[in-house]
Amino acid sequence: MDRSEKGNLSAVKHVVLVLSGKGGVGKSTITTELALALTHAGKKVGILDVDLCGPSIPRMLRVGKPEVHQCDAGWVPVYADAQQKLALMSIGFLLEDSDEAVVWRGPKKTALIGQFVSDVAWGELDVLLVDTPPxxxxxxxAVVENLRKHKVDGAVLVTTPQAVSTGDVRREITFCKKTAVKILGIVENMSGYVCPHCSECSNIFSKGGGEELAKLTGSVFLGSVPLDPLLTARLDEGRDILQVFPESGTYTAISDIANTLLSSLEHTDTD
Amino acid sequence: MADVPSDAPEHCPGTNSDQAGQSSSCxxxxxxxxCASGAAKAPDPAIEEIRQKMTSVKHKILVLSGKGGVGKSTFSAHLSHALASDDSKEIALLDVDICGPSIPRIMGLEGEQVHQSGSGWSPVYVEDNLAVMSIGFLLSSPDDAVIWRGPKKNGMIKQFLRDVDWGEVDYLIVDTPPxxxxxxxxxxxxxxxxxxxxxVIITTPQEVSLQDVRKEIRFCKKVKLPIIGVIENMSGFVCPKCKNTSQIFPPxxxxxxxxCEELNLPLLGRVPLDPRIGKSCDEGKSFLTEVPESPAAVAYQSIVQKIRDYCSSHSASDDPC
Structure with missing residues (x-):
């Protein structure tokens, strides 16, 4: 009964939650981009999408709606690349019709997440990123309770620069403290927009809010990621993010964040 | 389905089901x-209490979106401001986003508290004819997180509807979480x-958002909620320097x-991105009075007029005056 003790997460080295109190700040985008940057750094990465009412990751990674297979150990995750270095599991895979609304109240969601967390046969992974709803x-x-049996390295918080967003993220920080989840750092997304016509940088959603929040709460500021309409458009068209992303301007910002994250994860290993 | 208590045994058929109290898991x-006696099947008495309370509220409008961060709260706040610019109307704005209440900041009411009176909770007034209620007013610090599961959130919403002393109201705007x-x-x-x-359904132009919004529309159909129309927010960005438009969230x-064409819904309008909108929200001011001549403000006003028209034609049938 070794499996039931640590279960399918026994060969997963690090578990990182991606959180934000605010919706639409780019949790799923940052999760996807971080995962890609980590695979480029030679890591095996998994993404667990627990946003039951609005799963976006399958579309971003262009995996469509594959059949989810079962094996002895549980559900087999879907691989986004041929080398099987990027594994993904999402509620999106289990819905019959992609326009179908999951109109569920809490208890039902809690039950499904419990299953999600314990029944996916991840195999060996360096990092498992968990994308959450706002x-x-x-x-x-449910995520924190179910993962506690295993271990959670910590959480990356995503915010946009404006005060309306950082206000909600402050509440998320309190959530982390109350549930004893370590905050690995804060990422400021949609930080500035460079006009493609005149290269003037406009701060559409203000600027610097993420860094300020990090200072205020004594958290690490991991970096800021600019708005990149070219990348959004390519992703929306469903172009292969695995190829498009490393060529985009966002890539440098994200790989810096991924490296900082990795070293802080590996640092805890040696402790 | 929706009526399974959070502490129910596994496979509980739900308190409203025909099997309640009779299935093997009971x-x-x-x-x-x-459950077996059928007492649990009776509708929540609060629904009737709320109905009575709401007889003094003429129009009720929900602002919805499957996607987060598309501007629900911004729109709710500005719809309220715009409606309240008519002094003869009484407007109430209710924020049911329990975990991420943004309305207090957008309305410039951070740090305000709710007062209790004999007739219930008194909402916070921005202007004489604009009342606001949010869980944000019940929290003691901006760091306070509301870490609640579903049933507790439902209880709070019930209280907001039943126990807040709204008075005579022409429009009740309800801002929701994603x-x-x-x-x-x-x-x-x-x-x-x-x-x-x-x-009113809010979306941004890109497919990742529309995908979630279609689900929300499906939800409205499931619960038989009429849809007034859809608003496309963050639709294009005009560079303040070169005045060229670019699509930050490309459609x-x-x-x-x-x-809207596919689903046969009215498109109420498009609101362009404008850094001044976010700025006035952060400062708790109304964008519509800060920069009334901006294209976004003009778009807002036209949308608000459509909503007014919808409501007046809607009530004409059941309200002869």
Missing amino acids: GTSDEHL | QGCPNQNI GTSDEHLSIVQYLSGAGIDGA TTGGAQRM
């Missing part, structure tokens, strides 16, 4:  | 007799007796326009 409610409690 | 449940879950089911359920005029699949 807020501090059922899904978050 | 064996040993302490509430088996209550998704299709507890908060949404609750607000629709609790207002089912009182009747909702309709929902690669035809944007809201195509979606």
